[in-house]
Amino acid sequence: MKRMVMAACAAAFSVAGVHLANAEGEPIVIGVASGQTGTLAPWDQGAARGAELAVEDINAKGGVLGRPLKLVVRDTKSDPSLGPTVALEVLDAGAEMVLVACDYDFGAPAALATISAGKIAIASCAADAKFGVQGVGPKAFTMSLATNGQGALLAEFATEQAGWDKVYIMKDTAIEYTKSLCDNFRKRWVELKGEDSIVGEDTWNGLNDNAIAGQISRIKAASSANFVMWCGFTNNGSMMRQVRSAGIDLPILASESMDGSHWIDAVPDLSNFYIAVYASIYGNDPEPRIADFMKKYEAKYKEPAKMGHVVTGYTAVEAWAHGAEKAGSLDPDAIKAAMETFSNEPLLTGGSTFTPELHINLNTPMLMMKATNGKFEPLGRRAAEKVDPPQF
Template sequence: MNPATLPSTAATAAAAAPRPSRRLPLPAWTAWVAAGILAGAALLPGLAQAQIGGNTPVRIGVVGPFTGPSADFGVPMLNGIKLAVDEINAVGGYLGRPLELVVKDDAANPDQGRKVSQELLADKVVATIGFCNTGVALKAIDLFQDAKSPLIVPCSTGTAVTTKYPPADSYIFRVQARDALQAPFMVDDIVKRGWDKVAIFADKTGYGEGGHDDVVAALAAKNLKPVHVARFDLGVKDLTAELAAARNAGANVIYSYTVGPENAVIANGKKALGWKVPQVGAWPLSFPFFLEGAKDAAEGALMVQTFIAEPSNERRASFLSSYSRKYQRKVAVPMAAANAYDATYLLMYSFLGIRDGNLTGKAIKESLEGKMKTYYGVVSTYEKPFSVQDKDAITRNMLVIGLVKNGAITFAYPEDAKRNLIIQRKQ
């Protein structure tokens, strides 16, 4: 659809949109939901002033690793954002103005991430969605903070990303479970299973550093200390010596904190040693680099998840169906795509809360922190995802433990599969 031919008001777009029906294809349901959102926004006083901009696109920055070792989850993140933007634009965009993505590849390199972030800000984007790698994010977020340009992070889990600045002043938001949530959640599961001798394997990036610290703190809260700690560089091909040392230290579980093929190096090395202890960790254990790189050695691994790709309700089924239809494949990293999709809609909802239609960084920040219209998302129903004092949309009750079974991710506990039928809301 040509943006120039889009209806000039959200109400017009909504009138033309299909009404929901069980007989409609699932993507049509999603389109109807988007139309209803925009129709409601057209009723707010003062929003029609946004028409002063005519069909001028609303430019939104996107930054992430779309090539290189972290493209595993960078590409699904980007695809989730594009899917949401396509749906929003199909029903009129922001009051007749199409959303336009300005996409920059950071290649999982901190220096490159800082460079392309400067480019995005020079391009005058109204806000940015992005960052998968914590080390890359931490190298660049000061640029967005100093420019007072809102940044919503859908993938990077490093605790420091949303704690670097005082919350009331911070322009950095996140739709993802920070490591300070993930680590205690997994440690609780480890203790419940009776695994009390933990070996930590963490890479030397900002992600691995922060994850290591969060795991150590979570263990300490249970009066435990790691029996062995291995630190390694990205790209390592052999960790046999460190695995043997962990085995000799009596470890009965390996907690890994890395984002790439190194997770598979750990699993394959453990198998080569004939050492049958479980491997647990954060969400990168659900990535193709691990599942395909380790194959049968990945079986039984446990990881923290916000979203497991099972169509437990209509909105999740619609998202999964729309994604596979648009990209002609199943989503490779469902969490990355779903969190990014929800982040995009939350940003759009913040626009709709700005009554004079002037999309300044300060206005977007205050709208995100305020009482936005409830968004019925994929990961959660977001009633008040952020506040002046809280920049993280995901809370512990939204987390589940995922399990590698037959090369795919499923629920580790049947009760979580049942609980997944009900969308968890922020606590």
């Protein structure tokens, strides 16, 4: 009997192996409608490349429902007003799912056009919790950790650092992500350290402002500050260069919007800089699957990834494929329902959880890294111990 069971299992595995090795039929189109050029290019181009690697890996294992995947990429030029037009281009090319920009403000217009056409839209890394059921629509998902989780994670990390008792908060008001990141950091920090531990708060607009001389003067005047919470995004690194050039050498704490090698040259020998990222791009990620992915990326594109967000592009396709396989169908409503059952679903970036009410993760771990003399070292992955759910 034991031999018969083993033989039956071997036969089943062999049949499955044939299926997995031979994806056939008309390709299933995955569309990308995001900023391949312009402001969001460092995020969105990398996410599109990550999606391409996911398509290759999934096809090598037999595709989705036995059919191969095909990627169609179009450029919004990082202009939200072009989002609907570009989304319709990939939908006209047959897209069953559309990957949109790594931001609520930039990605929502393309996502709205996609779900209006009855298809699922997934943002590679829009982290404002409005990207989902409440702010875009029932078929909108994002692979990001919500700013609720990111802000709480960073606040808890900061409380564990020796001497980090007083914070100066710098908030970029250009996009919803940076505003809600600071708001959620502030809320958790005050819970842990009290209102008096905030010695200064300032704002700027990363899309419109070229200089922050006034803000720098006020940081210098806040002599009791032990560190700066930096809720901004990279652009060309000019803001961070201004801070360090002014002689402010306080620890600076930031999140994944400041990830990337594309701006580091603007701040030579960057030090005392701490950041939460989805993946290390420096060949030292402690998670073996992500480290292997980064090797594949460099081998394919002949250069290292510029931002860790390449893994969220991969995960977006991976998540949709898991949903289609669970549903046993390409019907968008069935895939949506299947994705809403994800509970710590094993994906490249870690366990992913969705519900009918929340299409964004709250507890996915992020990798903390520290820069010293321009070199980044991993400090380990962590998730927040306490995350308040989004309020809409």
